[in-house]
Amino acid sequence: MTANSRCSAAKPPGLETQRREIESLLRECELRAGDSWYVVEHRWFEQWKEFVETGDQNSSSFPGQIDNTELFEDLDSYHLKERLVENEDFVLVPAEAWHKLLAWYGMVDGQPPLERKVVDLPSTLKVEVYPVEIFLCLHSNMENVTTAQFSRADNIQSIQRAMCQAFSVPPGSECRLWMKSSDSNCERLRNIHVSVLDACLSSGMVRTNSSDQDSYRGQPGVCGLTNLGNTCFMNSALQCLSNTPPLTEYFLQSSYLEELNFTNPLGMKGEIAEAYADVIKQMWSGRHYSVVPRVFKTKVGHFASQFLGYQQHDSQELLSFLLDGLHEDLNRVKNKEYIELRDADGRPDQEVAEEAWRNHRRRNDSVIVDTFHGLFKSTLVCPECHKVSVTFDPFCYLSVPLPVSKERVMEVFFVSLDPYAKPVQHRVVVPKAGKVSDLCSALSEMTNVPPTQMVVADVFNHRFYKIYTTDESLSWSVLHDDELHRPAPYVAIDWDPEMKKRFYNENEAEKYVKHASMEVPQQQTTVQLQECIELFTTVETLEEENPWYCPVCKKHQLATKKLDLWSLPEVLIIHLKRFSYTKFTREKLDSIVDFPLSGEPPSRYDLIAVSNHYGGLRDGHYTSYAKNKDNGQWYYFDDSKVTYAREDQIVTNAAYVLFYHRQDKIRKPTLPAPNTSPASSTQPANDITSCKDDGAASYVTMETD
CATH class of the missing domain: 3.30.2230.10 (DUSP-like)
Incomplete structure (x- = not known):
């Protein structure tokens, strides 16, 4: 050391x-x-x-x-x-x-x-891992901007003190603070005792007094959402729901006001529904090119603490919470009665299904149920007595798996014992659930070096982080030298410059050779959406942690289970399970899922929205494609920026959540589609939302007398 x-x-x-x-x-x-x-x-x-x-x-x-x-x-x-x-x-x-x-x-x-x-x-x-970053300036000199970090627990007075010190404001001067968020909205910070958290999250969708916003008249629904700081996941989910016609029309017509359920113990006292309605009405007013969903974000964090703060989350998880919250806030059933469920007892499936749906509606009756709920048929078979149990259960969305390859590609560096040989980068194919010995065997075929003579190490910061034994599993962290070219710490050689030049060439030391395997392009896997649905409905055996109690055998059994789609809702949400977690591996599946944009019989559904996820397991960015219900035009929503989109752009390996609308419920567009050329797909569709979006950062300006 x-x-x-x-x-x-x-x-x-x-x-x-x-x-x-x-x-x-x-x-x-x-x-x-x-x-x-x-x-x-x-x-x-x-x-x-x-x-x-x-x-x-x-x-x-x-x-x-x-x-x-x-x-x-x-x-x-x-x-x-x-x-x-x-x-x-x-x-x-x-x-x-x-x-x-x-x-x-x-x-x-x-x-x-x-x-x-x-x-x-x-x-x-x-x-608070990430404090709030705020830009500070004097109203009299907007060019002189300094940046400071504050805790959300700090009050506005602490910002005022910091500004007075930073800008040498004389003691006793009367000061007025204004918050200017990233979309140019301004709001007077009158209460200096309120916390930064409340000040930053209470203003909601503040209307600006700028001439741009006053004169703006755009296509209703073609409206961006400001990123409040890692809230792209929320924006993506909101844009998809905003472009779901039956739900949006329900809120625009204020039908929700008569159905708010303030007494439901499972609900949020109507607050989630009211906050969501406010967002939708702003987005569909045609008067805003971008909306700041601060109040909505606050409400979500208040009732679901996992969404507090500004860490990245999953758009599907937010969507699941929101649909459930809206349902409970708008449930027309005020007092849920107890219902004793009957066994099928050999009755016809149709009879049992209708009974299950009636029972569900007796306790759950809302616009969410009307629009998004369908029925699964679940069949369990006991492996011992062959007892068959059939039940029908409601669902709000489908989470379908993607076919997973049993192999994966690893990129590794082979360093020979020969001190004059450069490291060679190889691309090898190994089993996902394989061991280090499998990696050595695959590399041996390319190098002709026996596996027994190989040492496998994980290199970090140019040091051996770990040396692996051959029977260890191939974790994702193995052989990830993300610091190959960073100087090694803790080691220093004090020698004459001429001696160093003679024996050590820094440029040569950093070079490596790429093996021919690195030049072979990797195949992009494509699967059909139908394959994912078929995989979802495949017979499976229950796991030991989740057995089924057989009423005949009087004990828990590892029964076989099969799910079938019995009845489908007006709007079908399909979640593509791209994030795969097993005891051996964790990965994001980047396969292209080829999904239809318009359905032929028997599907009878048309695509209306897609939530996209770009990136890997631990980080990434969410956007969305959505079809405007009034003019039938596709748009691409990337936080506050909105651009025209073409149908041939929508199917990508980033597609994560799909929204389908049943054809017999689709209302034809009432407005003509805008004239768009191929080049216009990159042009802003809401005129001004291409401006820079600085996330959660706000400007605080100070006026002094």
Whole structure:
């Protein structure tokens, strides 16, 4: 360990003592508003855990100094990367645990500790990993802008103090603060005692006084949604629902006002429905090129704490919560009666299905049920006595699997024992559930080096992070040298420049050779939507964790189960399960699913919207395609930006959630489609929404007398 750490490391206690002390603090420390916690890079922390678990002070898994390099966007500003995920990119440790680790191991020179406060958000306490970033300027000099970070628990007065100090405002001066969000809306911040959280999330869809917005007249529904900070998932889901005709017409006609259920214990006191209605009415007024859904975001976070804050989430999960919340807020059944379910007992399927639907409607009756609910037929067969159980269950959307390949491609570097040979990059095909020995065998065929002579290592920061045994499974982290060209820490050679030039060539050391396998283009897998639906309805055997109780055998059985689609709703939502999780692998499936835009019999459905996800497992970006109900034109929605779209652009490997409308319920467009050329698909459809969208960042301007 070098001495150039930010904090000199003290002689640490034994490894078992370290492990016991830190684990105890992590286990027993509770979140309390105002307390400090610290962000630590996940990989470093995992290596520390492995080190202390070995009990060997000389182990090769020694983690070195605390190093958060991988968390920073750059090493000049030390801004955190966007969309970092807890327990995948970083871990949070309480202050006492942090100070112990810092004393024992020190910290890489120059890096600031990542201290974060616990904030008291509505209905929950959270460590605020990403503080609010606000741009500050004086009204008299809008060109001089400075950036500052504030906790959501801070009040507006703390912003005022910071601005007075930053801009040398004389004490006693009368000040007025204005918040200008990224779409140029302005709002007076009158109450200096309100929190940053409430101030940033209470203004909702503020109408600007600018001449652009006053004079704007656009196509209703062709309206962007401002990204409040990692809220593209929410915007994508909202655009799809906004372009679902029966639901949108229900809200535009204010039919919801007569059906708000304020007493439903499963509902949200009508608040979700009212907030959603406000968004829809703004989007379909034709007076806004972009809407800021702050109030809606606040309501969602209040009733579903998983959506609090500004971390990335899943558009389908938000959609599921929203449909359920709208249903309960608009449920026409005020008092749900108890209904005793009867067994099928050999009765005809049609009779049992009608009974199941009647029972469902006796407890659940809303516009959501009218529009989105259908019926599954579920058939269970006991493997022992062959008892057949048939039930009919309602559904709101289909989550269909994608066919998964049993193999995957890995890119690895082969480093020969020959010191003059350059590393060679190979692309090999291995079983997804394979072992390290499978990787060695595949590489052996390309290199003619026996697998027994290979050592497999995971390289991180130019160091051996881990050396694998041949019987270990092939995890996704194996052989991911994401820091191949970064200088190795902890090693320094002090030699004469001429000697260095003679024996070491930096340019040559960084070079590697690509094997012919790297030049072979990877095939893009294409599957039909029908294949996914057939896979969804395939007979499967129940897992041991979820057995079925057979009423004949009087015990739990691993029965076979088959789902069939019995009756389909007016609007059919199909969720493509692109995120695959098994005990061996975690991956996002980028296969192209070829789905129809208009249905021939027997499907009888037309596509009306698509939620897209671009990116990988841990991060990404959501957009949507949607068809306007009034003019029949397709549009591409990317947060506040809206562009024209063509039908041949819609089927991509990013398609994630599909919305289909039954043909016999579709109302023909009342307006002619706009004249669009192929080039116009990249042009803004709402005139002004191509302007820069700065996410959650707001400007606060100060007027002084």
